[in-house]
Amino acid sequence: MAVKIYNLDEEQLCNGIKELDPSTVALERAATLKERIGEYLKAKRAIHTGFDLAREYAEAQVKILDCLGGWETDWNNWRWQLRHRVTDVDTLATLLPINDLLRQELTEVSRHLRWAISPYYLALIMCDQPLGAIWKQAVPSLEEVTDQSGSDDPMDEQWTSPVPGVTRRYPDRLIINVTNQCAMFCRHCQRRRNIGLADQHLPYPQLSRALDYVRSNREIRDVLITGGDALLLDDQALDWLLQELHRIPHVEIKRLGTRAPVTLPQRITPELCAVLEKYPPLYINTQFNHPLEITPEAKRACSMLVKAGAVLGNQSVLLRGVNNNPHVMKKLNQELLKLRVRPYYMFHAKNVRGTSHFITPVDDGLEIMEHLRGFTSGLAVPSYIINASGGYGKVPIAPNYLIGRSGNRLLLRTWEDKVISMEIPIRTTIGRE
Numbered sequence: 104m105a106v107k108i109y110n111l112d113e114e115q116l117c118n119g120i121k122e123l124d125p126s127t128v129a130l131e132r133a134a135t136l137k138e139r140i141g142e143y144l145k146a147k148r149a150i151h152t153g154f155d156l157a158r159e160y161a162e163a164q165v166k167i168l169d170c171l172g173g174w175e176t177d178w179n180n181w182r183w184q185l186r187h188r189v190t191d192v193d194t195l196a197t198l199l200p201i202n203d204l205l206r207q208e209l210t211e212v213s214r215h216l217r218w219a220i221s222p223y224y225l226a227l228i229m230c231d232q233p234l235g236a237i238w239k240q241a242v243p244s245l246e247e248v249t250d251q252s253g254s255d256d257p258m259d260e261q262w263t264s265p266v267p268g269v270t271r272r273y274p275d276r277l278i279i280n281v282t283n284q285c286a287m288f289c290r291h292c293q294r295r296r297n298i299g300l301a302d303q304h305l306p307y308p309q310l311s312r313a314l315d316y317v318r319s320n321r322e323i324r325d326v327l328i329t330g331g332d333a334l335l336l337d338d339q340a341l342d343w344l345l346q347e348l349h350r351i352p353h354v355e356i357k358r359l360g361t362r363a364p365v366t367l368p369q370r371i372t373p374e375l376c377a378v379l380e381k382y383p384p385l386y387i388n389t390q391f392n393h394p395l396e397i398t399p400e401a402k403r404a405c406s407m408l409v410k411a412g413a414v415l416g417n418q419s420v421l422l423r424g425v426n427n428n429p430h431v432m433k434k435l436n437q438e439l440l441k442l443r444v445r446p447y448y449m450f451h452a453k454n455v456r457g458t459s460h461f462i463t464p465v466d467d468g469l470e471i472m473e474h475l476r477g478f479t480s481g482l483a484v485p486s487y488i489i490n491a492s493g494g495y496g497k498v499p500i501a502p503n504y505l506i507g508r509s510g511n512r513l514l515l516r517t518w519e520d521k522v523i524s525m526e527i528p529i530r531t532t533i534g535r536e
């Protein structure tokens with residue numbers, strides 16, 4: 104591709120503006136911008152959200168309630184949802200189109216790995232096409248047990264845990280893993296080694312030690328409670344834990360990591376919100392990966408959390424066959440903003456054993472970032488992150504916009520791929536004047 108360099112020095116800019124009529128230029132520019140969005144607008148129409156599939160969802164809900172023996176009021180009860188997670192091939196096969204071969208594969212995988220799908224998320228799978236983006240995140244595939252590449256603990260969390268339950272790899276913040284429980288075990292889970300055979304919360308003495316660690320390390324100003332899914336603790340346990348953290352003067356902010364708004368939105372109850380409300384500032388990061396997960400229920404859950412004062416963010420995972428498509432990701436991030444969820448991170452899938460079928464080339468991620476920046480609201484642009492092995496932390500990866508520097512001249516590439524040379528002071532010595 105030929106690179107055209109636009110020399111926008113002040114002098115030239117002034118000359119240019121003198122020669123041309125600004126309103127003509129502005130109109131031409133507006134027409135060009137309108138053209139730039141055409142392809143997306145066309146693609147966007149074919150990408151559905153959960154709002155578009157209300158009828159399919161209602162039908163699925165009836166079938167699932169019928170199969171599991173529940174009432175419509177049960178559906179909105181998170182404990183019912185949790186108790187009735189589908190965990191066996193026979194039940195799944197009565198609700199999803201599963202042929203003999205698939206059934207054999209599922210049976211084989213089930214001998215080695217735990218899987219569980221909330222009735223709510225199962226309804227979303229039934230709205231999606233077989234083996235589609237929603238299905239792939241929830242229903243196990245044979246590749247999970249045949250894959251021999253990757254590692255069980257690619258982030259080396261076991262090597263960055265100063266006390267049980269705590270992961271610390273940054274100076275001022277840490278993670279407490281409070282449970283291994285989830286409403287659904289995502290097939291791409293980075294902590295699948297922790298899923299094990301049974302649901303287990305971090306035992307009280309260890310939780311207590313983790314809190315002591317935070318108390319005695321005064322540089323820790325940000326504590327992230329995750330798992331598993333932080334919102335699978337009950338209201339009472341969360342109340343206690345958040346209160347303990349709230350009482351530590353040097354803990355400035357608390358964060359919860361949860362996929363409940365996506366896999367179990369019924370968990371967001373007025374009672375839960377009454378607890379969360381008491382401990383600001385609270386940041387909640389969730390993981391929407393596809394526009395089909397944006398449903399009326401998810402919206403209601405997010406809206407309740409916002410009203411309880413939480414600041415919502417999204418940490419999507421870039422997954423092959425799920426969302427490694429610029430249009431899908433753009434729509435997802437735009438839809439999230441409508442729910443008042445700010446796209447925060449897009450993670451490159453980690454090299455976890457049993458998940459290599461999900462891993463995309465880095466170029467997929469870069470292409471998505473390239474399609475977001477400038478083309479849509481900056482608010483809809485997450486940071487693209489690769490987790491360094493060895494537990495060395497998150498590394499931001501971005502398309503290159505600074506393509507050269509020399510003297511006081513920068514060569515910049517804009518979102519439209521225009522290369523602009525600009526005269527601008529560049530600090531070349533260390534220190535401040």
Ligand SMILES: *Cc1c(COP(=O)(O)O)cnc(C)c1O
Pocket residue numbers: 270271272273276277278327497
């Ligand atoms: C991701 C992570 C955090 C939070 O990182 P931010 O970039 O601040 O969101 C903190 N501790 C650990 C161990 C992490 O993996």
